[in-house]
Amino acid sequence: MEEKDKNYNEACNQSSIYFSDLNFNTSESGENDNNQNNSINDDIDSNEIEDHSILDLLVADGEDDDPISDLHKSEYISMCILTLFYSGKLTQSSLILVIKLLNIITNLNLSTNFNSLSKSLLSNIQETISYEKKWFCSLLNIFYWFNLEEQIKRLFKKKILPTFMLKTNLSSNIEDIYDGNIYKEYRKNLVYNNNQLIEKNYSFILNTDGIELSQKSTISIWPVYLAINELPIQNRYFIDNILIAGILVSDGKPKSIDYFFDSIISSLRHLELGLLVDTEIYRFFTIFGVFDKPARALMLKTVSSNGHYGCLKCRDEGCVVSFKNGYHHIFPYKEILDLRNHSNYLEDLENSKLFGKASKGIKDETFFSELKYYKPIDRPHAFNFCWCC
Ligand SMILES: [Zn+2]
Numbered sequence: 001m002e003e004k005d006k007n008y009n010e011a012c013n014q015s016s017i018y019f020s021d022l023n024f025n026t027s028e029s030g031e032n033d034n035n036q037n038n039s040i041n042d043d044i045d046s047n048e049i050e051d052h053s054i055l056d057l058l059v060a061d062g063e064d065d066d067p068i069s070d071l072h073k074s075e076y077i078s079m080c081i082l083t084l085f086y087s088g089k090l091t092q093s094s095l096i097l098v099i100k101l102l103n104i105i106t107n108l109n110l111s112t113n114f115n116s117l118s119k120s121l122l123s124n125i126q127e128t129i130s131y132e133k134k135w136f137c138s139l140l141n142i143f144y145w146f147n148l149e150e151q152i153k154r155l156f157k158k159k160i161l162p163t164f165m166l167k168t169n170l171s172s173n174i175e176d177i178y179d180g181n182i183y184k185e186y187r188k189n190l191v192y193n194n195n196q197l198i199e200k201n202y203s204f205i206l207n208t209d210g211i212e213l214s215q216k217s218t219i220s221i222w223p224v225y226l227a228i229n230e231l232p233i234q235n236r237y238f239i240d241n242i243l244i245a246g247i248l249v250s251d252g253k254p255k256s257i258d259y260f261f262d263s264i265i266s267s268l269r270h271l272e273l274g275l276l277v278d279t280e281i282y283r284f285f286t287i288f289g290v291f292d293k294p295a296r297a298l299m300l301k302t303v304s305s306n307g308h309y310g311c312l313k314c315r316d317e318g319c320v321v322s323f324k325n326g327y328h329h330i331f332p333y334k335e336i337l338d339l340r341n342h343s344n345y346l347e348d349l350e351n352s353k354l355f356g357k358a359s360k361g362i363k364d365e366t367f368f369s370e371l372k373y374y375k376p377i378d379r380p381h382a383f384n385f386c387w388c389c
Pocket of ligand 1: 311312313314315316331
């Protein structure tokens with residue numbers, strides 16, 4: 001009998017899944033310890049559960065055997081079920097069956113479907129991100145503006161900030177953002193202009209892209225989010241370290257996004273002036289942006305990439321040729337190229353304002369010009385060619 005119990009216990013131990021083995025991370029990259037800890041609610045100390053298997057958590061009863069409360073236990077289990085749902089690609093019906101099974105064998109009384117399970121997890125989270133909802137135009141255009149200062153303070157609270165790691169890359173390889181000329185120039189200007197401790201300054205990379213909800217719908221959403229360049233690359237895009245600046249819900253492609261970006265740029269300018277955290281002032285500068293070609297033309301106020309002067313790297317007009325039943329805008333090969341840089345961008349911008357029409361592809365001033373170190377169009381000096389030609 002004792003031998004049978006021993007075998008049973010051994011079998012249980014072998015089949016136990018430990019929480020430390022589970023991946024709570026919802027991002028595709030950067031799966032490390034830091035990430036796992038970050039993804040769990042602040043109130044939960046992940047060390048608490050290191051020595052307990054799921055089986056232990058499920059079968060533990062009585063206060064002596066129960067190192068953590070039922071509330072935390074059900075949170076962990078709910079999180080596991082959601083992880084299983086996403087990574088195992090379960091259907092909602094299978095999810096309901098899994099929850100039913102767990103409710104039969106435990107006394108945790110878990111929420112019975114996906115919606116209630118997600119809601120119950122969210123209701124336990126103390127920290128929330130506040131947002132403001134704005135409607136504009138009679139069509140379905142809703143803009144959610146998120147408080148960036150609050151989100152940054154949360155990173156300080158979680159000890160993700162302050163951080164400062166600038167790798168010294170002795171080779172000429174471009175391995176990270178710090179190795180590029182634009183970042184180096186930003187750093188140089190920062191020291192020159194502010195004469196401040198460089199550790200108190202951080203930079204953002206801004207990202208946005210329109211996502212269509214489905215092929216049958218014209219509704220698209222445009223999330224605008226920021227990553228902090230000074231965070232280690234493996235953690236930089238981890239979901240908890242990303243700052244959400246706003247989300248635009250639009251019926252079709254928005255004709256103008258100026259109104260949407262007004263509030264975002266204003267928040268970013270405030271962060272350039274400084275944010276008081278405890279007794280220190282930290283400043284945040286947006287210096288780069290990543291967009292696809294249609295979004296880039298919309299944001300930088302340039303002609304579209306398939307128009308005359310549509311190349312953002314050079315000032316070549318290109319030409320239109322007929323091809324099959326339609327036309328293509330092409331850029332014939334040229335030995336000598338007139339490459340774009342910040343100074344000729346300003347020149348073209350001036351001309352577009354003066355004559356009220358696009359000049360060499362530049363239509364108008366972009367809202368990014370209001371930011372101190374954001375150069376809408378600039379070229380790294382290391383390259384002297386253009387892909388379009
Ligand atoms: Zn070009």
